[in-house]
Amino acid sequence: MQVGVEDDDGDRWIPFSERSEWSDVQPVPQDDGPYPVVSIAYTSQFRETMDYFRAVLARDERSDRSLELTEEAIHMNAGNYTVWHFRRLVLESLGKDLWKELYFIQDVAKSNHKNYQLWHHRRWVAEKLGVAVAPEELRFTELVLASDAKNYHAWSHRQWVLKALGGWEAELSFCSMLLQEDIYNNSAWNQRFFVIKNSPLLEGLDSMRESEVEYCINAIKLAPLNESSWTYLRGLFGNDTKSLGDSQSIGQVCFEELARDRCCIPALSFLLDLVCYGFQPTVDDCKILDSSIEILSSLQLALYLCERLEVVDAIRACYWAWRRSLLPAIIK
Amino acid sequence: MDDSSTLHVQKHVEFIKSLDNKKDLESLLTEHIRMNGAYWGLTALDLMGSLNDLDQDKIISWILQCQHDCGGFGGNIGHDPHILYTLSAVQILALYDKLAVLDSSKIASYITGLQQNDGSFYGDEWGEIDTRFSYGAICCLALLRRLDAINLEKAITYIVSCKNFDGGFGSTPGGESHAGQIFCCVAALAIAGSLHYVDKDLLGWWLCERQVKSGGLNGRPEKLPDVCYSWWVLSSLAILDRVHWIDRESLKTFILDCQDIENGGISDRPDDAVDVFHTYFGVAGLSLLEYPGLKHIDPAYALPVNVVKRVFS
Numbered sequence: 344m345q346v347g348v349e350d351d352d353g354d355r356w357i358p359f360s361e362r363s364e365w366s367d368v369q370p371v372p373q374d375d376g377p378y379p380v381v382s383i384a385y386t387s388q389f390r391e392t393m394d395y396f397r398a399v400l401a402r403d404e405r406s407d408r409s410l411e412l413t414e415e416a417i418h419m420n421a422g423n424y425t426v427w428h429f430r431r432l433v434l435e436s437l438g439k440d441l442w443k444e445l446y447f448i449q450d451v452a453k454s455n456h457k458n459y460q461l462w463h464h465r466r467w468v469a470e471k472l473g474v475a476v477a478p479e480e481l482r483f484t485e486l487v488l489a490s491d492a493k494n495y496h497a498w499s500h501r502q503w504v505l506k507a508l509g510g511w512e513a514e515l516s517f518c519s520m521l522l523q524e525d526i527y528n529n530s531a532w533n534q535r536f537f538v539i540k541n542s543p544l545l546e547g548l549d550s551m552r553e554s555e556v557e558y559c560i561n562a563i564k565l566a567p568l569n570e571s572s573w574t575y576l577r578g579l580f581g582n583d584t585k586s587l588g589d590s591q592s593i594g595q596v597c598f599e600e601l602a603r604d605r606c607c608i609p610a611l612s613f614l615l616d617l618v619c620y621g622f623q624p625t626v627d628d629c630k631i632l633d634s635s636i637e638i639l640s641s642l643q644l645a646l647y648l649c650e651r652l653e654v655v656d657a658i659r660a661c662y663w664a665w666r667r668s669l670l671p672a673i674i675k
Numbered sequence: 676m677d678d679s680s681t682l683h684v685q686k687h688v689e690f691i692k693s694l695d696n697k698k699d700l701e702s703l704l705t706e707h708i709r710m711n712g713a714y715w716g717l718t719a720l721d722l723m724g725s726l727n728d729l730d731q732d733k734i735i736s737w738i739l740q741c742q743h744d745c746g747g748f749g750g751n752i753g754h755d756p757h758i759l760y761t762l763s764a765v766q767i768l769a770l771y772d773k774l775a776v777l778d779s780s781k782i783a784s785y786i787t788g789l790q791q792n793d794g795s796f797y798g799d800e801w802g803e804i805d806t807r808f809s810y811g812a813i814c815c816l817a818l819l820r821r822l823d824a825i826n827l828e829k830a831i832t833y834i835v836s837c838k839n840f841d842g843g844f845g846s847t848p849g850g851e852s853h854a855g856q857i858f859c860c861v862a863a864l865a866i867a868g869s870l871h872y873v874d875k876d877l878l879g880w881w882l883c884e885r886q887v888k889s890g891g892l893n894g895r896p897e898k899l900p901d902v903c904y905s906w907w908v909l910s911s912l913a914i915l916d917r918v919h920w921i922d923r924e925s926l927k928t929f930i931l932d933c934q935d936i937e938n939g940g941i942s943d944r945p946d947d948a949v950d951v952f953h954t955y956f957g958v959a960g961l962s963l964l965e966y967p968g969l970k971h972i973d974p975a976y977a978l979p980v981n982v983v984k985r986v987f988s
């Protein structure tokens with residue numbers, strides 16, 4: 344949280360009590376109820392600004408100077424939601440140009456991009472400006488995501504913009520670009536799913552499943568320990584576990600990764616799921632797991648996988664033991 | 676004595692009590708969320724058996740001064756009403772067994788007014804929507820025994836619409852799964868008797884995967900572990916009856932390593948600065964792990980089990 348003390352050009356901050364335009368206002372200190380107010384050293388600027396804010400709030404003064412006051416207060420503490428609320432009332436009452444408000448928000452965002460109030464305010468402004476602002480909003484989220492690729496607020500805002508104002512054209516390639524930068528970016532994987540499911544310009548999950556499986560398999564080959572890509576792969580099939588169990592190519596991916604690394608936890612785990620869904624690997628494939636062991640049935644294979652996972656993923660051993668206990672009932 | 680191997684209860688109690696009359700920059704910057712701070716601090720104190728160390732009458736009178744005519748509570752005196760502070764206010768009064776001082780119909784009508792046609796909830800009159808507010812509404816009304824005041828069926832439908840392909844939940848439909856949002860959605864569904872909408876094994880596995888080598892839990896894939904997630908993840912697992920799927924011992928060690936054993940308080944990660952938020956979540960996490968000497972906490976209401984039992988007795 345930033346506490347602004349000096350102006351950008353280094354000028355001395357002028358107390359409100361010394362500003363002629365505020366001479367008619369009596370500041371109102373925070374009433375903390377029963378809590379004793381022990382006056383110790385903290386920035387007097389901040390306290391004074393808030394005292395004047397409470398004063399204009401109390402008289403509901405919707406003026407230009409109130410607007411400027413909220414600007415200062417927000418720069419000092421962007422978390423105070425009542426200041427934001429009042430700012431919106433003033434903006435509305437004075438009929439201010441909301442395009443200019445976008446600059447203010449972008450400025451505050453530099454140091455407060457994880458602040459709920461800021462993003463809510465941004466959405467309020469964007470909603471008022473309508474579809475014309477969509478490209479600007481996409482650009483703004485890209486700016487924030489460039490420095491914080493998993494910023495939850497930026498992603499939420501972006502999804503809202505797409506749904507409410509449009510701008511889907513380049514969204515899938517935007518996801519691909521982010522994943523190219525960081526294949527582990529779970530937010531980008533989630534956005535990819537969101538686009539495929541919701542974009543009016545695409546044909547939907549069912550018709551894109553094949554090409555997405557291919558995309559995902561390539562991603563897995565690049566980073567076999569990436570939880571996000573494996574989860575996405577499973578998500579593409581939803582409740583259709585039969586199709587998943589029938590997919591030879593996905594089974595092969597698991598074995599390929601295990602041939603490289605016998606302890607690859609996600610591959611062992613995914614293979615276990617596939618076997619539970621009916622996938623039947625060849626005896627030769629099973630030799631990849633352990634050449635010294637003769638695996639004869641699906642049940643034996645699944646039991647073997649659980650036992651391996653209990654060892655290589657020891658922190659979740661109880662989970663794997665539970666999976667093992669279910670196997671006789673699942674695999675006939 | 677191995678200092679970080681035990682919970683320094685007395686130090687943490689003193690730390691929380693010291694916040695009561697602090698007036699430094701930090702408390703100024705957070706004056707607007709003081710109601711949350713009070714809930715975190717008081718619940719942690721209660722779990723450690725020290726609720727009565729602070730002046731109950733003063734706190735209750737302060738809480739009542741934060742209530743607005745509309746029925747909602749602000750984060751402090753003079754701050755606008757919001758559903759999250761309303762929940763905290765009701766939770767604190769439940770801790771003190773003083774729900775009777777509230778006009779529950781007034782609070783209920785405030786919350787009714789925040790529900791939207793699709794079943795979602797605004798956080799306040801300004802229209803932000805988030806499943807955190809669905810939890811706030813449902814938990815608060817359940818404690819007041821006024822769930823009849825909202826369209827619960829629609830509220831549930833909205834929460835379920837935020838379910839993702841990985842079994843988790845986001846803030847709005849399509850939003851990324853996040854342990855904090857998952858807690859809100861799963862706990863709200865639990866309170867509403869609708870856990871059958873949760874893919875328990877799929878989500879249970881996703882929650883298990885949050886545990887990293889250090890024993891700590893993160894909130895999303897590839898994120899750093901953080902003590903507050905011991906609560907969000909663990910309480911969700913507890914509601915799903917799957918806490919035993921993770922390594923409880925190493926999580927306990929991780930939380931204990933985040934204590935400031937000299938001045939009290941718990942931080943997000945070892946050696947970081949402590950705050951009341953992480954102190955509460957650390958103690959609450961240890962309570963779910965059945966740490967000896969702590970009261971048990973209810974994973975859905977985020978209140979001591981005895982308090983919840985008393986409310987519904």
Ligand SMILES: [Zn+2]
Binds near residue numbers: 943
């Ligand atoms: Zn945290």
